[in-house]
Amino acid sequence: MRKKRFYLLICILQIASPLLTTLIAQTAVQNLFSPPETETDTSITIIWDKPLADKPILDYAVYVDGSPIGHSKITNYTINRLKPNTIYLISILIKYQDGKNSLFTKGLKVRTKPIGKIFNVLDFGAKPDSGNINTQSIQKAIDACTAGGTVIIPAGTFMSGALFLKSNMTLYIAKGGVLKGSLNTADYLPMIKTRFEGWEFQAFASLITAGKLDSNGPYNVRNLSIRGEGKISGGGAALGMAMAQNNPNAARGRGRLICLMNCENVNIQGLEIEEPPCWNIHYTYSKNITCNNLKINSLNSKTPNGDGIDPDSSTDSYIFNCTFSTYDDCIAIKSGKNPEGNQVSRACQNIFISNCNFIEGHGLSIGSEISGGIKNVKVTDCELGNLLNGLQIKTTEKRGGYVKDVLVKDCNLQLIKVVTTLPYNNDGEPAATFTNLENFEFTNLNMTNAKTDKPVIYVAGFEDAAYYVRNLKFNNITLPIKSTIFIKHADNVSFENIRTVDGQHPEYNAIENINVRY
Numbered sequence: 001m002r003k004k005r006f007y008l009l010i011c012i013l014q015i016a017s018p019l020l021t022t023l024i025a026q027t028a029v030q031n032l033f034s035p036p037e038t039e040t041d042t043s044i045t046i047i048w049d050k051p052l053a054d055k056p057i058l059d060y061a062v063y064v065d066g067s068p069i070g071h072s073k074i075t076n077y078t079i080n081r082l083k084p085n086t087i088y089l090i091s092i093l094i095k096y097q098d099g100k101n102s103l104f105t106k107g108l109k110v111r112t113k114p115i116g117k118i119f120n121v122l123d124f125g126a127k128p129d130s131g132n133i134n135t136q137s138i139q140k141a142i143d144a145c146t147a148g149g150t151v152i153i154p155a156g157t158f159m160s161g162a163l164f165l166k167s168n169m170t171l172y173i174a175k176g177g178v179l180k181g182s183l184n185t186a187d188y189l190p191m192i193k194t195r196f197e198g199w200e201f202q203a204f205a206s207l208i209t210a211g212k213l214d215s216n217g218p219y220n221v222r223n224l225s226i227r228g229e230g231k232i233s234g235g236g237a238a239l240g241m242a243m244a245q246n247n248p249n250a251a252r253g254r255g256r257l258i259c260l261m262n263c264e265n266v267n268i269q270g271l272e273i274e275e276p277p278c279w280n281i282h283y284t285y286s287k288n289i290t291c292n293n294l295k296i297n298s299l300n301s302k303t304p305n306g307d308g309i310d311p312d313s314s315t316d317s318y319i320f321n322c323t324f325s326t327y328d329d330c331i332a333i334k335s336g337k338n339p340e341g342n343q344v345s346r347a348c349q350n351i352f353i354s355n356c357n358f359i360e361g362h363g364l365s366i367g368s369e370i371s372g373g374i375k376n377v378k379v380t381d382c383e384l385g386n387l388l389n390g391l392q393i394k395t396t397e398k399r400g401g402y403v404k405d406v407l408v409k410d411c412n413l414q415l416i417k418v419v420t421t422l423p424y425n426n427d428g429e430p431a432a433t434f435t436n437l438e439n440f441e442f443t444n445l446n447m448t449n450a451k452t453d454k455p456v457i458y459v460a461g462f463e464d465a466a467y468y469v470r471n472l473k474f475n476n477i478t479l480p481i482k483s484t485i486f487i488k489h490a491d492n493v494s495f496e497n498i499r500t501v502d503g504q505h506p507e508y509n510a511i512e513n514i515n516v517r518y
Contacts, residue, residue, distance in 0.1 A: 027051050027053050027055075027094065027102040027103065028051055028092075028094065028102045028103050028104070028105050029048040029049065029050065029051055029060065029075075029092045029094060029102075029105050030048065030049035030050070030051060030052065031048055031049045032046060032047075032048045032090070032091075032092060032105050032106075032108045033046065033047055033048065033108070034046050034047075034090075034108065034110045035047065035267065035288065035290040035292075035318045036223075036264075036265035036267070036288045036290070037223055037224065037225050037265045037266060037267035037288075037290065038267045038269065038290055038292065039110060039111070039112055039113055040112065040113055040170075040225075041084040041085070041112055041113045041114060041115050041116070042080060042081060042082050042083075042084065042112065043078055043079060043080045043081075043082060043112070044078070044079045044082060044088065044090065044110045044112060045076065045077070045078045045079075045269075045292065046062075046076065046077055046078075046079070046090055046108065046110075047075060047076040047318060047320060047352075047354070048060075048075050048076070048092060048105075049075065050075060050380075050410075051094060051102065054444075055096050055097075055098070056096065056097040056098070057094055057095070057096055057097065058095040058096060058097045059071045059072060059073050059095050060072045060073075060075070060077070060092050060093070060094055060095070061092070061093040061094075061095060062077050062079065062090070062091075062092060063090065063091045063092070063093065063104070064079060064082075064088050064089070064090055065088060065089050066089070068093075074321075074354075074355045074381060075354055075355065075380070075381065076292075076320050076321065076354070076355065082112050083112065084112055084113065084114050084115045085111065085112060085113065085114040085115075086111065086112050087109055087110070087111045088109070088110055088111075088112070089107040089108070089109055090107065090108045090109075090110060091104045091105050091106075091107045091108070092104070092105045113148065114148065116146075116147075116148035116149045116150055116170070117145075117146050117148070117149040117150075118149070118150055118152060119141045119142075119144055119145045119149055119150065119151045119152065120141070120152045120154060121134070121137055121138050121141045121151065121152065121153055121154070121158065122154060123141070124137045124138070124140040124141040124144070125137040125140070126138055126141075126153075126158055128154070128155070128156025128157055128158050129156050129157050131159065132159065133159055133160065133161060133182055133184075133187060134158045134159055134160050135160045135161040135162070135163065135182075135187060138151070138153070138158065138160055138163055138179075139163055139164065142163065142164070142165060142166065142169070142171070143166075145166075145169045147167075147168040147169075148168060148169075149169055149170070150169070150170040150171075150172050151169065151170070151171050151172065152172050152174060153171070153172070153173045153174065153177045153179055153228075153230065154174045154176075154177055155174055155175065155176030155177050155230075156176070156177060156178070157178040157180050158177070158178065158179055158180060159180050159181075159182055160179060160180065160181065160182060160187075160207070161181075161182045161184070161186075161187025161188055161207075162187065162188045162189075162204075162205035162206060162207060162209060162255070163207065163208055163209070164205075164209050164210070165208060165209070165210040165221065165224055165226070166210070166221060166224075167221050167222045167223055167224060168222070168223045168224075169224060169225075170224075170225040170226075170227065171208070171225070171226045171227075171228075172225075172227060172228045173227075173228035173229070173230030173231065173232065173271060174228055174229065174230055175228070175229035175230060176230060177228065177230035177231070178230060178231045178232075178233055179207070179208075179230070179231070179232045179233070180233050180234075181207040181233065181234035181235040181239060181257070181275070181277070182235060182239075183235045183238055183239050183242070185204060185239070185242050185243055185246050188204040188205045188206070188207075188243070188255050189204070189205070190205070191203060191204055191205065191247070191253075192204075192205050192209065192212075192213075193212070193213045194213055194255075194259060194261065194284075195213060195261075195284045195312060195336075196249075196252045196253075196254070196278075197252055197337060197369055197425055198334065198335075198336045198337020198338075198340065198341045198369035198371065198428075199252070199337055199340055199428075200213065200215070200340065201249050201252070201253070202247075202249065202253070203247065203249060203252070203253040203254065203255060204243045204247065204253060204254060204255040204277075205255050205259075206255040206256040206257060206258060206259035206282075207232065207234050207235075207255065207256075207257050207258070208226065208232070208257070208258045208259070209255075209259050209261075210224055210259070210260050210261070210263050210266070211260055211261035211262040211263045211286070212261060212262060213261040213262060213284060213285065214261075214262055214285070215285060215313075215344045215346065217262060217285075218262070219262050219263060219264035219286070219287060220262045220263075221260075221262065221263045221264070221266075222263070222264045222265050223264075223265045224263065224265070224266045224267075225266070225267045225268075225269070226258065226266070226267070226268045226269075226271070227267060227268065227269040227270050227271065228270055228271055229270055229271075230271060230272070231271060231272040231273075231274065232257060232258070232271055232272070232273050232274070233272075233274050233275050234257045234274070234275045234276045234277055235275065235277055236275035236276070236277065236301035236303055237277075237301050237302055237303045237304065239277040240254050240276075240277035240278050240303055240304065240305075243255060243277055251278070251304070251305070254277045254278040254305075255277055255278075256276060256277070256278060256279045256280070256281070256282045257273060257275075257276035257277070257279070257280045257281065258273070258280065258281045258282070259282050259283075260281075260282070260283035260284070260286050260289065261283070261284050261285060261286070262284075262285045262286060263283065263286040263287075263289070264286065264287045264288055265287075265288045266283070266286070266288070266289050266290070267290045267292070268281065268289075268290065268291050268292070268294065269290070269291075269292040269293055269294070270292070270293050270294070271294055271295075272294075272295045272297070273294055273295065273296045273297070273308075274295075274296070274297040274298070274300065274301070275297075275298065275300070275301040275303065276298055276301075276303055276306060277303065278303065278304070278305040278306065278307075279305060279306070279307040279310050280296050280298060280306065280307060280308050280309065280326075281294075281296070281308065281309045281310065282307075282309075282310045282312060283310075283311060283312060283314050283317075284312040284313055284314065285312075285313055285314065285346060286314040286315075287314060287315045287316055288315075288316045289311070289314060289316070289317050289318070290317075290318040290319075291309055291317075291318070291319045291320075291322055292318070292319075292320055292321055292322070293320075293321040293322065294321075294322045294323070295322075295323045296308040296309070296322060296323065296324050296325070296326065296330075297324075297325045297326070298325075298326045298327045298328070299325040299326060299327050299360055299361070300325075301327070302327055303327050303328075304327065304328070305327075305328050306326050306327035306328045307326060307328045307329045307330070307331075307332050308322075308324045308326045308329070308330045308331055308361065309322070309330075309331050309332075310329075310331070310332045310333075310334055311331075311333050311334070311348050311351055312334040312335065312336075312348060312369075313334070313335045313336055313344070313346035313347065313348050313372050314348055315347075315348075315349050315350055316349075316350045317350065317351040317352065318352050319331065319351070319352070319353045319354075319356065320352075320353070320354045320355050320356065321355050321356065322356045322357075323356070323357045323359060324356065324357070324358045324359060324360075324361055325359045325360045325361065326360070326361035326362070327361070328361065328362050329361060329362045329363055329364070329365045330358045330361040330362070330363065330364055330365075330387070331353065331364050331365065332365045332366075332367070333348050333351055333365065333366045333367070333370075333374055333377065334348060334367070334368075334369040334370065334374075335347055335348040335369065335370050335371060335372030335373055335374055335401060336369055336370075336371045336372040336401075337369040337371055337399070337425075337428055338371045338398050338399055338400055338428045338429060338430060338431045339371075339428060339429045339430075339431065340371075340428075341369060341370075341371025341372045341399075341400075341401065342371045342372070342400050342401065342431050342432075344372060345371075345372050345373070346372045347372050347373035347374060347375060348370075348372070348373070348374045349373075349374065349375045349376050350376045351376070351377045351378070352378050353377075353378065353379045353380070353382060354378075354379070354380045354381050354382065355380075355381050355382065356382045356383070357382070357383045357385075358382065358383065358384045358385055358387055359385050360385060360386065360387070361387055361388070362387060362388045362389055363387045363388060363389035363390055363391065363392045363417075364379065364382075364384060364387070364390075364391045364392070365389065365391075365392045365393075365394060366392070366393045366394070366403055366406065367392075367393060367394035367395050367399075367403070367422075368394045368395060368396065368399070368422050368424075368425055369399075369425070370395055370399055370401045370402070370403055370435060371399050371400050371401040371431060372401055373401045373402045373403075373404075374401070374402070374403045374404075375402070375403070375404045375405050376405045377405070377406045377407070378406075378407045378409075379391070379406075379407070379408045379409070379411060380407075380408075380409050380410050380411065381410050381411065382411045382412075382413075383411070383412050383413075384411060384412065384413035384414065385414070386414060386449075387414070387415065389415065389417055390413055390414055390415025390416055390417055391408060391413055391415065391416050391417070392415075392416075392417040392418075392419065393406065393417070393418045393419070393437065393440070394417070394418075394419050394420075394422055395419070395420050395422065395435040395437070396420065396421065396422040396426050397420070397421070397430065397434060397462065398426060398428060398429075398430040398431060399431060399434075399435050400430075400431025400432065400433050400434070400435060401431070401435055401436075402435060402436035402437070402438075403435065403436075403437050403438075404436065404437070404438045404439045405439045406439070406440045406441070407440075407441050407443075408440075408441070408442045408443070408445065409441075409442075409443050409444055409445075410443075410444045410445075411444075411445055411446070412445075412446045412447075412449070413445060413446075413447060413450075414447060414449050414450040414451065414456070415447075415450060415451075415456060415457075415458075416442060416447075416456070416457045416458070416459075417458045417459075418437065418440070418458070418459040418460065418461070418469055419458070419460055420434075420435070420437075420460060420461060420462050420469075421460070433467075434462045434464060434467040435462075435467070436467065437461060437467075437469040437470070438469070438470045438471045439470075439471045440469075440471070440472045440473070441472075441473045441475070442472075442473070442474050442475070442477065443473070443474075443475040443476055443477075444475070444476045444477075445476070445477045445478070446477075446478055447477060447478060447479050447480070447483075448478055448479065448480050448501055449480070450479060450480055450483065452480055452481070452482045452483055452484070454484075455483075455484045455485055455486040455509070456479055456480070456483045456484070456485065456506075457474065457485040457486070457487075458485075458486045459472065459486065459487045459488065459490055459493070460486070460487075460488045460489060461488070461489035461490050461491075462489060463489060465489075465491070465514070468489045468490050468491040468513075468514065469489065469490045469491070470490065470491040470492050470493075471491075471492050471493075472490065472492070472493040472494070473493075473494050473496075474493075474494065474495045474496070474498060475494075475496045475497060476496070476497045477497070477498050477499075478499060478500070478501060479498065479499070479500045479501070479506050480500060480501060481500050481501060481502055481504070482500070482507075483500055483506040483507070484506060484507045484508075484509060485498075485506050485507070485508050485509065485518075486509045486511075487508070487509070487510050487511070487513060487516060488510070488511040488512055488513065489511075489512055489513065490513045490514070490516060491513065491514040491515060492514070492515045492516075493513065493515070493516045493517070494516075494517045494518075495508075495517065495518035498518070505518075
């Protein structure tokens with residue numbers, strides 16, 4: 001009976017009057033969604049946006065087929081203990097702090113996967129904790145894996161060189177299991193076509209590689225999951241140095257830890273990711289990539305260019321519940337480098353980052369390789385600690401391209417920077433125009449832990465008024481005492497309700513701007 005009443009309620013909401021529809025839009029969660037490949041045979045992961053109404057929320061109640069099954073304080077949830085190959089109707093009820101509840105969302109129907117065949121690498125000759133190189137044995141398991149199957153790396157440390165994944169499979173690293181990268185560069189041959197810092201060339205293969213790079217081609221690996229409770233650990237700085245010394249492209253010829261190229265529908269979930277030879281996770285010309293509940297660390301290995309996650313000319317990225325301690329950028333959003341990036345012209349777009357903890361690193365960065373354009377980036381409910389450059393949008397006079405439609409909301413952070421004069425990674429022929437930087441919003445931010453020996457918000461556009469950074473909004477931001485804000489070469493910028501912890505206005509240093517209001 002409860003189930004029938006629930007379905008009846010959903011039907012009523014779907015044919016509601018315009019007034020009720022508006023109420024739902026204001027008070028119910030938005031965009032309830034299950035990212036591709038996050039479902040398993042026993043679980044479904046869902047994410048959503050907060051309601052439009054800006055009211056304090058106690059928590060979210062998750063309902064499956066009309067029955068409550070759990071609560072979440074954040075805007076995502078993984079439902080476990082489900083039946084394989086079964087459709088479930090999932091809805092969210094918001095519980096507000098004032099004691100009121102929202103109406104239910106429109107139900108989301110999701111099917112769990114059927115049970116697939118298991119391929120344990122032990123059955124293919126892999127030997128853990130032996131010092132053996134297990135590349136051939138693990139690759140045999142991958143090659144033998146049937147559609148919908150799972151290759152399992154069980155407990156123990158399995159040394160390996162480059163592995164190549166394929167469509168319609170799962171690589172599962174069990175609790176206590178470690179896929180460990182070899183230190184021998186020969187184990188990452190043959191070299192493959194890849195992209196690094198915006199240019200395409202031959203480089204060493206990565207420990208995990210999926211897809212073949214083709215800037216004009218279709219997705220060639222689909223429906224892939226890399227997950228578990230174990231660890232993927234590369235060869236670290238030592239391997240990266242060896243790769244740089246044994247490749248005509250030097251440092252740009254290093255492999256990554258996980259490299260996805262022309263992939264669609266990939267989920268990376270639940271793992272510790274550490275000691276890469278350069279970037280940890282890099283995906284190029286790809287779509288629907290999810291990174292969920294990852295612990296990413298390149299700090300301990302002090303890996304140069306040890307970025308955490310680098311979305312590169314890709315569409316629809318979902319990064320949530322991840323923790324970063326990196327020896328470079330925690331996240332670096334890219335789209336190619338002049339002049340090649342301008343010619344390829346593939347934007348990086350629709351990037352959603354939420355409920356992540358940025359413990360240490362250079363920053364959450366948009367750039368510097370942005371020649372193909374970057375648009376629709378949303379960062380919500382994140383903790384950005386003592387990062388060298390904080391949340392940074394970075395470019396140079398040579399790049400061209402654009403960055404537009406960036407929203408940063410409901411975060412704790414310590415520094416916001418928009419810079420146009422990078423002193424590094426600045427080789428290559430210049431683009432025909434400067435970068436267009438426009439439509440950024442920063443709202444509901446706690447910056448009270450910011451250092452005040454430099455501006456806590458720093459914005460500097462290009463000197464040419466046609467390329468001023470434009471259309472910026474800063475709303476409801478709390479700063480430490482004696483904070484300063486620097487803004488130069490900007491057009492149409494507003495600061496509303498910007499206060500220090502003692503209720504005072506910060507000091508503004510505004511130079512050569514058009515229509516800046518504070």
